[in-house]
Structure formats: structure tokens, C-alpha cells
Amino acid sequence: MVDLDRLANKARDAAESSRIRMACRTVVAVTSFCAIAIAAGGSVVPCLCLAFALFAGTALLRWWHREGVEAVRLGLVMGAVPMLAGVVLPGCGVNCAPPGQFGEAELICVLAGIVAGAGLAVFAERKRGQWRVWFLATLVAGLTASLGCTTLGVTGLAATLLAMTVSSVAVRIPLLLRAS
């Protein structure tokens, strides 16, 4: 005779361990982003701290719910746009402005942030649980972008994140109005 309660507990454990394993797969993307940021000249300690925060956040979201999985996917892809901009620019000879000033590099990162924010709003619109996905994806994208923008300094980073959030909201409102 099968002990169904015991089997149920084992099945629950199997499902949770499989969910945790699936959630932790995000380590591949986060490690790659972190390695790219450090290789491009980013400060090691802030990059590692940001990467750890990004990994913890994305793993938790992916473990929590399918909406979290979608938000992480969208956030990592869209956040990679300003992140790569921040990483590539110093390599192309576009130097950052002195602290507190706004130069060419910061401007390009802000433009990349605007593109990423618009992308977040448009793609989140197609997902189930749009609001939560959009909000969580924006957070993930912000953390991802921060990884590449550490070389820009606080001003550049704040401007990029602000541009991303504002453009995301700006694109989201007409989409919502059209839907209602």
C-alpha cells in the first residue's frame, strides 16, 4: 500500500528542488555580464556587489513565479542595452566626463537607457500579469544596466537609470490608454 502523504512530501521536495535549480541558472548570464563589466575596466568590488544583488534578485524572482521568470528574461535583455553601451564606449575612445558633469559617454548611455525603457514597456505589454512583469523587469534592467555603468560614475549611472524609468513609464501610459 502506498503512503500517499509521504509520496506527496517527496513530490513537493522534488518540485521545489527543480524550481531552485531552474532559478539558479541565471548565474550564467549574471556571471557573464559581471565578467564583461570587469574586463572593460569597471571597479571590481562594486561590480561584484551589483552582480551578487542581481543574481539574488533574479534567482528569487525565477523561483517565486512564472511572472518572475518572464520579468527576469525581459529585464536582463533590456538592461543589457545600456550595460553594453557603458562597457563599449570607453573601448571606443569615448571618455567619461569628470564627476558631476555630463559628457558624450553619459549622453549615449542615457539614449541607450531610453531605448531599453521603451523596450521594457512594449514587451511587458505582451506578457501576462503586465503590471508586475513590467515593474519587476524594470528593476532587473536597472541592476543590469548599473553593472556596465559603474565606469560612468554616479552622475552617468543615475541619469541612465532615470532615463530608462522615465521612458518606460512614458511609453507605458499610451499603451495602457489604448488598451482601456
Add this chain to the structure above:
Amino acid sequence: MTPARRRELNGLMVRFADGDRAAFRPLFDALWPVLLAVTSRALSERADAEDAAQRAMLVLFHRIVDLDRERDGVAWAATIAAYEVMTLRRSAQRRREATGNHEVHVQMIAAPTPGPYEQVMATELSAAVHAAVGELPARDQEVLTAMLSGATLDPGETPRKRRFRALERLRTVWRKRHG
């Protein structure tokens, strides 16, 4: 299973796969009879069927995060159960081969039985087995004769693998001769 019940079960699977932990117990309770029915249809022993259903249940929950929402979850569950039945059968067959139960089986048939009908059947079966073995290469004949007589093989060889290959070839010859 009614289409409504199937839809309900599919819905529970999707809910649980999406992260709704509250759907676990209803899903588990609904899935168990389905898996047991699939395994019971394929395995005559109740204990074997329950064993296969339990394994299928664990495999299913282990892979639930990979559930394809576009496809029928019940069919997926039945496929996992069928695969577990196959695995159970294969391991039982391997156990039989390892412990030489074929020999017991053949001996049981070939042993003198009280009825004349059984005696004739045993003789015919034994003759058919030996004729089929006679068609195999000398190396396989050696292995199978050793199996039937209970003798051990050379220690340098891998007996299980040799026996397995010889039996595979014997099966092919048997199928050719007797369908």
C-alpha cells in the same frame, strides 16, 4: 476521463508549474489515480504498478517547471508513466538475466510434469530452443549452453553483457522461426 476533468487537471498542472504552490495537493490527488491507471494497464502486478506510478509521480514533479503549456499535460503525465513502466520492465528483465532466471524458466518448462500434454509441450519447447540456439554463432551457443546447464563463464569476460547479446540474437532467431 471526461474532457472537463482533463481540462481541470491541465489547469492545475499549469497553475502549479507557474508557481502557485496552493495547487500542489489538488494536483497530486488528481494525478495519482491517472498515473496508477496507466501503470496498472501495463503491469499485471499491483505492487509493480504502484511502484511505477510512484516513480512517475516523482519524475513528473521534478520536471514540472518544464511543462509545455501549449500541450496536453495529461498526455505528458501518461507518457512519463509509460516510460517508467518500460524502465521497470527493463530492469526486471536485467535482473532475470543477471540471476539466470531464464534457466529456471526453461528448466521449469522442461522438467518432468505430471500431465502428458505438459510433457509433450516441454519437449517441443526444449527442442525448439535448442534448434534456435543451434543457429547462433559458436560463441553465443557456448554462452547459452552454459546458461542452460548452469555452468559459469570465463572470469575474464563480462558475462552479463555476453549473455545479454547472446539472448538478443536468440530472440531475433526465435522471431524469425516462430514469429
